[in-house]
Amino acid sequence: MPEVLFSIDQSRSFYDQAVPPHNRWHPDIPPVATVRPGTEFRLECREWFDGTVHNDDSANDIRDLDLSMVHPLSGPIAVEGAQPGDLLVVDILDIGPVPQETGPVAGQGWGYTGVFAKGNGGGFLTERFPDAYKAIWDFHGQIATSRHLPGVRFTGITHPGIIGTAPSHDLLGQWNAREAELIATDPNRVPPLALPPDPQRAILGTLEGDAFERAAREAARTAPPRENGGNQDIKNLTRGARIFMPVYVEGGKLSAGDLHFSQGDGEITFCGAIEMGGYLDLGVDLIKGGMQTYGVTTNPVFYPGNVEPRYSEFLTFVGISVDEDGRQHYLDSHIAYRRACLNAIEYLTKFGYSPEQAYLLLGAAPIEGRFSGVVDIPNSCATLYLPTAIFDFDIRPSGDGPQRADRGSCARTS
Amino acid sequence: MPEVLFSIDQSRSFYDQAVPPHNRWHPDIPPVATVRPGTEFRLECREWFDGTVHNDDSANDIRDLDLSMVHPLSGPIAVEGAQPGDLLVVDILDIGPVPQETGPVAGQGWGYTGVFAKGNGGGFLTERFPDAYKAIWDFHGQIATSRHLPGVRFTGITHPGIIGTAPSHDLLGQWNAREAELIATDPNRVPPLALPPDPQRAILGTLEGDAFERAAREAARTAPPRENGGNQDIKNLTRGARIFMPVYVEGGKLSAGDLHFSQGDGEITFCGAIEMGGYLDLGVDLIKGGMQTYGVTTNPVFYPGNVEPRYSEFLTFVGISVDEDGRQHYLDSHIAYRRACLNAIEYLTKFGYSPEQAYLLLGAAPIEGRFSGVVDIPNSCATLYLPTAIFDFDIRPSGDGPQRADRGSCARTS
Amino acid sequence: MPEVLFSIDQSRSFYDQAVPPHNRWHPDIPPVATVRPGTEFRLECREWFDGTVHNDDSANDIRDLDLSMVHPLSGPIAVEGAQPGDLLVVDILDIGPVPQETGPVAGQGWGYTGVFAKGNGGGFLTERFPDAYKAIWDFHGQIATSRHLPGVRFTGITHPGIIGTAPSHDLLGQWNAREAELIATDPNRVPPLALPPDPQRAILGTLEGDAFERAAREAARTAPPRENGGNQDIKNLTRGARIFMPVYVEGGKLSAGDLHFSQGDGEITFCGAIEMGGYLDLGVDLIKGGMQTYGVTTNPVFYPGNVEPRYSEFLTFVGISVDEDGRQHYLDSHIAYRRACLNAIEYLTKFGYSPEQAYLLLGAAPIEGRFSGVVDIPNSCATLYLPTAIFDFDIRPSGDGPQRADRGSCARTS
Amino acid sequence: MPEVLFSIDQSRSFYDQAVPPHNRWHPDIPPVATVRPGTEFRLECREWFDGTVHNDDSANDIRDLDLSMVHPLSGPIAVEGAQPGDLLVVDILDIGPVPQETGPVAGQGWGYTGVFAKGNGGGFLTERFPDAYKAIWDFHGQIATSRHLPGVRFTGITHPGIIGTAPSHDLLGQWNAREAELIATDPNRVPPLALPPDPQRAILGTLEGDAFERAAREAARTAPPRENGGNQDIKNLTRGARIFMPVYVEGGKLSAGDLHFSQGDGEITFCGAIEMGGYLDLGVDLIKGGMQTYGVTTNPVFYPGNVEPRYSEFLTFVGISVDEDGRQHYLDSHIAYRRACLNAIEYLTKFGYSPEQAYLLLGAAPIEGRFSGVVDIPNSCATLYLPTAIFDFDIRPSGDGPQRADRGSCARTS
Secondary structure, eight states, rough: OOEEEEEOOOOGGGGGOOOBBSSOOOOSSSOSEOOOOHHHHEEEEOTTTTTOSSSBOOHHHHHHHHHGGOOOEEEOOOOOOOTOEEEEEEEEEEEEESSSOOOOSTTEEEEEEEEEEEGTTTOTTTTTSOOEEEEEEEEEEEEEEEETSTBBBOOOEEEEEEEEEEOOOHHHHHHHHHHHHHHHHHHTSSSSSOOOOTTTOOOOOOOOOHHHHHHHHHHHHHSSETTEEEEEOOOTTOOEEEEEEEOSSSTOEEEEEEEOOOOTTTTTTTSSBBBOEEEEEEEEEEEEEHHHHHOOOSSSSSOSSSSOOOOOOOEEEEEBOTTTTTTBBBHHHHHHHHHHHHHHHHHHHTTOOOOHOOOOOOOHHHOOOEEESSSSSTTHHHHEEEEEBBSOOSSSOOOOOOOOOOOOOOOOOO | EEEEEEEETSSSSSGOOSHHHHHHHBBTTTSSSSOOOOOOOEEEEOOOTTOOOOOSBBBBBHHHHGGGGGOOOEEEEEEETTOOTTTEEEEEEEEEEESSSSSSSSSEEEEEEEEEOGTTTTTTTTTOOOOOEEEEEETTTTEEOOOSTBEEEOOOOOOEEEEOOOOHHHHHHHHHHHHHHHHHHTTTTTSSSSSOOOOTOBBBBTOHHHHHHHHHOOOOOOSSTTTTTTTTHHHHHHOHHHHHHHOOSSSSSSEEEEEEOOOOOOOOTSSSSSBBOEEEEEEEEEEEEHHHHHHHHHSOEEOOOOOOOOOOOOEEEEEBBBBBTTTTTSSOOOHHHHHHHHHHHHHHTHHHHHHHHHHHHHHHSSOEEEESSSSSTTTOOOOEEEEEEBSSSSOSSSTTTTOOOOOOOOOOOO | EEEEEEOOOSSOOGOSSSSSOOOSOOOOOOOSSEOTTTEEEEEEETTTTTTSSSSSBBBBHHOOOOGOOOOOOOEEEEEOOOOOOOOEEEEEEEEEEEOOOOOOTSSSSSEEEEOOOOGGGOOOTTTTSOOEEEEEEEEHHHHHHHETTBBBBOOOOEEEEEEEEEOOOHHHHHHHHHHHHHTTSSTOSSSOSOOOOOTTOOTTTTTHHHHHHHHHHOOOOOEEEEEESSOOOTTTTTTTTTEEEOOOTTTEEEEEEEEESSSOOOOOTTSSBBOOOEEEEHHHHEEETTTHHHHHOOOOOOOOOOOOHHHHHHHEEHHHSTTTSSSSSSEEEEEEEEHHHHHHHHHHHTTOOOOHHHHHHHHHHHHHEEEESSSTTTEEEEEEEEGGGSSSSSOOOOOOOOOOOOOOOOOEHH | OOOOEOOOOOOOOOGGOOOOOOOSBBBBBBOOOOOOOOOOOEEEEOOTTTTTTOOSOOOOOHTOOOEEEGOOEEEEEEEOOOOOHHHHHHHHEEEEEOOSSSSSTTTEEEEEEOOOOGGGGGOTTTTTTOSOOEEEEEETTTEEEESSSSTTTOOOEEEEEEEOOOOOOHHHHHHHHHHHHHHTSTTTTOOSSSSOOOOOTOBBTTTTTHHHHHHHHHHHSSEEEEEEEEEETTTTOOTTOEEEOOOOOOOOEEEEEEESSSTTTTOOTSSSSOOOEEEEEEEEETTTTHHHHHOOOSEEEEEOOOOOOOOOEEEEEEEEETTTSOOOOSSSSHHHHHHHHHHHHHHHHHTTTTTHHHHHHHHHSSOOEEEEEEESTTTTTTEEEEGGGGGOOOOSHHHTTOOHHHHHHHHOOO
C-alpha cells in the first residue's frame, strides 16, 4: 500500500475534514503534497454526495440531493518539474471501496445508482423518466448484486469518474466564457444547459479569505469533462490504465474523485454508475514538452486498463437518430444512443423488470456504447452492448419467448 | 459452400446482370428466391460503386463518383411463413471478397477507402477535409496492407455494411415523410441533409414497367440505417453474428450488400470502410410474433460476431462537445466523437502521416468508438480506441518522442 | 486468392494426382515450386485419409483405416535463398474447407472426428475406449454442428495439423535412430510406441525409381511432431498466425496438410480434430541466420492466430497424476491431462451424452488444455477448459441438477 | 470488507499465532469457525515460508529453506450442513497482498520467486539449474516489476496456490498408501519422489496432545494437489473464479493459503510464482449431493476468474518429448513442456538475460502452458505462450536481430 497523500475520515462530511478536498476546478487551489516523478501514492476519496444517500429502499434522498456540493475531489498533488506543455503520465495502480467495515457511507460494502428527477439534474432519459429512482448494490469482492435488481450479478469495472489536472487561468477563462454563452441561449431551462460558477457550497481545499472569495466566484464546476480530463466518466480508466494528461500549470496539480464501483458506457442515469467512497492508488511520471511533441493539446489520451471484467457475449441494441416522436434528426449520435438505450429498456421489461429498473441497470453494469455509423445521412447509428452473462437467466431471444418473472422493484420516492 | 441464390458477374455493371440487384428499398421488389426457415445460402455482392473505383494512385475517381447509383443490394430473399410482426433470425455464416483471381474490381484481391469531396457527399470531417482522397488496400487472407499507408497491417473485421428487410408501404411512407421534413429545413445544403427518392439510376430488381415507375418514385435511398436495419455499418456484424430483424412484409424480403473488408466504428470517411465486392453466406430462421414478444419493434437486435480480430492494447483518444472553433455545444456526442477523431489525426501526424492518411486509416482499421459520458452537462465525452498492434512501429507516447518517418502519401486528385 | 502452387483434384485419390503429394518426410523430395521471399500462395490439401471416411452413421470405416497411408502433404515449396540456419517466416493467411459443392470427401461441407480402435492406432483414452467411433460434422461458415452430438454448436478454430520444413539427411538420421531405439524397448506393443519408416504406401512427390526406393526406406513417418514442426496439431496455428521455422536444407522445402476444421488441445481422439480437405494460403519470408541469432534451433516458435473464436466462459476440469487404478505416478502431466479428460467425460454423461460422444466432442471442440502445476511432488496438475457457450443448454453445476436429456448417439461399428 | 475469520499477525511466525494455521491435511483438524451457506468472509494468510525469505540480493535464504514447514494454511472453515457427497461452492471474491505498510515479510509491498537447489527441493528444470536463485518483485497495485529482471513489467494474476477441503480418514489413507508405494521405488532419490507424513514442524491448528501426535504421524503433506484440491497452483483461480469442491467430511472444512501475486502455468520454479502473504475473501454455498449428481467425484471443477490480465499477443515456444540428450520418450507431455520452457529460456538469453533470470521469469509471469498434441506417437507436443507486452522492448523475431542489452542479474548464492 503506497503512502496516503490525501486522507478522508469517512465518518465526517467533506466540509469537516482535516485537509479539505475541493469541489471546483481552479489554478489557485494549493497542492496538498508535492511528489517527484516516479512516485506512487494513495488518495482517499469521499463519495460524490458526501454520504447523504442511504442504504435504504426510498429514493427520496436522490430526489432531494443538492447538486451544488458535488464533487469532492482529493488533491491536488503537484509533481516536481511539471510545467505547462508537459504530459503528466498517470498510472491507475489500484482502486477500491472504503476498506473499513460495513457502514452508512456508500463505499462501505455497498454503493448506489440513482436517477435524478427532471427538476433536479435530470439524466439521459429524463423525458421518459422524470422522477427519482435508486438501486442499492452490495459488493462481494469485485462483484455487485442488488436487492433492487434481482437476477443480476456482475463484475464491476472500477474507476475514478473524475481525474484531472488544474486549468490555467487562461483556460479557465475560456471555459467560463463558452459555457456562459451556451447558458445564455436558454437561461431558464430545466434541467439547465450548463452549471455556471457558484460560490455557494464551494470548497477549494485550503484556500481561504480573499483568495477563496475570488477563486470561488470563477472556479469551474466539476460536472463536465473538459481539456483537463475532469468528469470524463470513462469506465475503462480502471486498474492498469495509463493516462497522458496535459499540464496547464506549474506542478500539474492532479486531483481525482467520484469513484465508481462500476458503470455502463455513458453513465446514462447521471447520478449514475455505482457511486462509492474509497481509495485510488496512482503513480506519476512526466513527458517533458509532450503536449507539443505528441500533439496532445486538447484532451488526455490513455491506455485502457487491462483487467477489465471479461465478457465476450452480448445482446446488442441498435438506435438511429429518429426521436421518440418519429422526428428525423440529422446525424445525431446522441439521439441514436438514447434510442438504443430505450430499445434495451423496452426489451428488458419483457422479462419482468420495470423500465426504471432497466434504466438503473444500464447505468451501472459494464455495458458498452458504440458509435456505429456516423455518416449515413440522415441517420446516425449507435449500438449498446449488453453482456448476457450478467443475468442468471437466459436473456437471449428464442422461439420459447422471454422468461418473464416477478423481478421486484427499485427504490422509489414516497 | 451453400447454394448461391444471388449471382453476380463481376465483369459487368450491376445494371447488366442476368438477375438485377436493387439500389432502393421498396416493398414491391420481387424476391429472387423463397427459402424455408433453416436454410443456408450464399449471396454474391457487387461493390457499392459498381467497379468505378480503380486500383491506382489518383483520387479523381472518388471525386467524380455518382452517389445516385449506390448501393447495389443482393436479394431480396423471401422466407416461407414470415409475416409482419415476426423476427427474422439471420446468421452471418461467412463473408469474403470475390474468390476470383486478381482483377479490376474492388474485392478481387484489393479494396479501397475513399474520402468524398464536400461537394459530392462529404464525410464526418468534411469541413476539415473538403477534397477527395483514396487509399488502396491489398488483401492477404484476412489481413490488409496499403501502399498508401505504409507501416500499417491489420486483420480486417469483415461484414456487410447493409443488411435489411423490406419496409412495408406504411413504414416507407413514414420514412419519406420524416426525411422530406428534414430536407425542407435546408433544401440546398451541401452536402445535403438527406437523400430523397430519386428514380434516376434506380434499379429495383426485376420490377419493370409501370410498377417500376411507381416504385422508383417512392423507393427509399439506401444511405441511412432505418427500422429495417439497412446501412447500419456495424463492423461487429461479422462472422458468427446473429441478427434478429423485424419483419414488415410477407416473406420478410431480406437483402444485403455493401461488403466491407474492414471498417472502424463510425465509418467516418463515408466512402469509408474498405469497400469490396464478394460473397455473403447466411442462414435464416423465424421467431413467430417475436417483435411484440420481445419488444423489438424499432430496430434489429443482434449478437456480435465471435471471431473478431483480437486486439487488446489500445491508445485511446478523448473528445468533448466543444467544437473546433471553441464553441460549447450541449451534450452532443456526435461532436465529441468528431473531436476524438481529430485528436487522433493530430497525434498520427506527429509520426509522419499526413492528416488525410490518418483520416483514411481511422475509417478502415478496426478502431472502436465509444460513448463515454453522455450526461455531464454541457459536455459529452467520446472515446476512440486505436489498436496499437496495427502499426509496425511503436505508436505509444514516451520520453523518446514520436518515431517520425517518411510515411508516403495517399492517393489525391489531380 | 493467391496463386495455387499445389492443386488437388478432390475426386481422385492422392495416389492418382497430376502432381503427387508426399506422405513421408525426406530431404530428397523435389520441390513443386520455388518462390521468392515475400510471395503468397495457395496449397490445396487432401484430407488425411484420402476420402476413405464417409458421411454416414457407421464407424466401420474408421475401424478399418490404413494408417500407413497418412498424411498426404502438399508441397514442398522451396524459398529462394533459404539456407540451413535460416528461419523461414510463414504467415497463415487463410484456410478453409474444399470450396466446391457438397460432395463425398471430407471438406466438402462436412468433416469427421474418429476414435481409432486400440488395435489400429488407439488414442489418448484407448484403454477406456478400445473400439472405433465417429462423429460427422456439418459446416455452416466457420460453425460446426453434428447430428451425432445434438445440443452442440461451436465456431471452429481452423488450422493445418501439419506444417513443416524438410529435415536434413543428418537430422533424419537422428530421428530414425532415436525412434528405433524406443521401438526396440517394446517392439510388439499394441498400439506401437512409434512408427518406423515403411516403404509400403509411401509416396514421395515426384521422386521415382532408385531415388524413390532409397528414400522410401528411410523417410520419416508423418505422425509425430519433430524439430521441423510437422504434425504439431497446435490448434492456434489459425488465421493470422506467423511461424518461424528452422531451415535444415537448401530452399527450406515447406510442406503442409492434415487440415482441421477445429480441434481441442491435445487432439485427444487421434483420428481427431474435425478432419477435412481444403486449401491453405501462406506467405513466406526469411530471417537469414535466424536459428543461431534467436536460439531457435530445436523447434519452431510462432505467434498464435488473432481471429480465434472468442469464448470467455469455461467450466474447467482438473486432473492429477494418479491413474485410473489409483496408482501414484511421479509428476506425469500426461496422466494428469488424461484424468482431466476423463473427469470431463464423466461430467458430460450426467447430461445424457454417452462417454463416446463426450470423447469425440473433446477432440473436436475448441477446448483448452493447460499445464497447471508441474512441480508439486508427486502430482502434476492439468486442467481442461470447456467453453460453456458451445452447448445450447446450461452445462454449469447448480442446485437444480444437470439437464439430462436424450442426446442421441455417435456412429459405432456394426 | 467481509468479516475476518482467520487472522494473521504478520510480525510473528505462524508457529506463534493466537489461532495457529495448519501445514498438513487431516480430517481431525478442528474448524476455526462455522458459517452458513451464503456467507462471505476473509482469511488472512501467511506466506509459505513464514517470512524467512528476505527482500535482498542474495539467494542464500532460498538455498537454506526448510521444506518441512510449508505451507501454513488458514482455516479450516466449516460450512453448516455440508456432508460427504456434497459440492462446496466457493467464490473467490478478492485476494491481495498484506494491506499493511512496507515491511520485512513477503506480501508487504513485495514478493519473491525462488529456484530451489537440487539438493533441497529442486524444480522443473533442476538438472539444468541445480543451484538456488531468487528474484524480488515490487508491487504497484496489481503490477509487478523486479530489480532482478529489468525490462519486465506485468499485471499479476493473483490467486491462492492452495485451496482445499479436508480429506476423510479413508481418503487420507489412500493418499498415504499410494505415495508410500511410489517413494518405495526409489527411497533415497534427490529430490525425493514424494514427501511422506512428517511430524517434525507439523502444526495442525488447535489440535493438541495425543490427538495431535496421532494426527501428525498420518497427516498428508501440502505439496501436491489431490482429490481435495490442495496445491493445484492453478493461476486462473483468480478473482471471480467459482470452484465446486468435493466434500469428504462433515462441514467440508475449507482451508487455503500459499497466496501468489502471479504465476506462470506450471509454477515451474517450484519456489515459484510470486510468493506473498495477504488476504483472501471467499463466499461459500452448497450443492447437496452434487458429487454424484454431477459426477465430480475425483477433483474439483471450476470457472476461471474473469478479471485475468488481458494479454492477446504471444510468442509461443514448442517442445516435444525428446529429452535434452536427444533420447526419444513415448508421449510424455511433461518432457515436452520442459523442452518448451528450455527453448524459451534459450531464446530470452539472446536478449541479454541470464538463463536463471529467464527461468525465474517463466515461473512468475502470466505465461500459458498448453497441451498441444498428446497422441502423435511417439512425440507429445507442448506449447508455452509468452505475452509479448510484458517486456518494455520488442521481443519478437525480425530481420534486425534481438535487442541485446545488459539486463542485470538475479539474486544468487554466495
